[in-house]
């Protein structure tokens with residue numbers, strides 16, 4: 001009998017839900033037992049500061065990576081959209097499991113859709129990508145920065161403090177709250193964050209046995225979609241600090257990547273897409289997905305994505 005694998009996780013409800021799902025899927029696929037090890041992060045401890053003020057998305061990730069490198073845990077599950085695009089030394093994303101719904105959701109009072117919210121309605125979201133796109137669709141709405149877990153954010157609508165909030169469909173579904181979604185926003189209206197709805201299963205790169213085991217929960221199409229979206233993000237990060245949205249989907253034999261770069265106030269926006277045929281082999285799919293991401297980023301930069309920069313401060 002081999003010992004249980006140690007899966008490091010934040011103790012938040014969302015992290016526990018997604019780690020628990022991955023643990024169950026891995027055990028079902030391989031027969032290996034998994035135990036959850038709780039790891040706390042700077043982001044969990046500091047509840048008062050806005051996320052954008054404490055170093056952005058990487059903050060939840062580094063404590064788990066430190067625990068991996070110190071051999072306190074064997075693997076970790078991240079919301080892929082929260083991972084910085086730079087790879088981590090000594091670690092590898094050994095699996096990208098089946099992807100959940102990548103869309104954003106509107107949760108609003110009285111069942112009002114984005115189109116039906118009254119002028120001046122207050123929408124809780126501080127994410128530049130969401131703010132810009134809400135204002136593109138509805139320049140007459142007011143976006144209000146908001147922090148806290150999903151429960152806290154949802155409560156601001158039920159209490160009447162806000163008219164609506166925007167949250168990822170995937171997170172709500174993992175918490176069993178998908179029924180409270182008023183409207184799943186069309187991905188052409190609110191183009192999702194790169195890798196939204198996907199998970200990254202990370203372990204030490206030199207742990208060959210575990211890398212091979214985690215291959216049992218790999219979803220090649222999810223990996224290819226996320227690779228295209230994040231290649232675009234990485235290429236744009238160098239040249240442009242505007243909010244970046246990207247959504248790739250594989251449909252039969254084609255991969256389509258759509259992307260949007262917008263000024264934060266929604267007054268200026270670039271939207272573009274590229275479609276490629278899906279190649280036959282896994283390795284070519286991965287290579288081509290990365291290439292289409294870089295090509296679409298180059299298209300956007302050529303169209304002036306970098307000049308949207310000045311409007312985002």
Ligand SMILES: NCc1[nH]cc(CCC(=O)O)c1CC(=O)O
Pocket residue numbers: 079080081082166167168169170171172195196197198
């Ligand atoms: N930014 C926080 C975050 N990171 C991952 C999710 C859940 C969605 C996902 O797994 O992509 C959320 C909540 C949200 O954006 O509503």
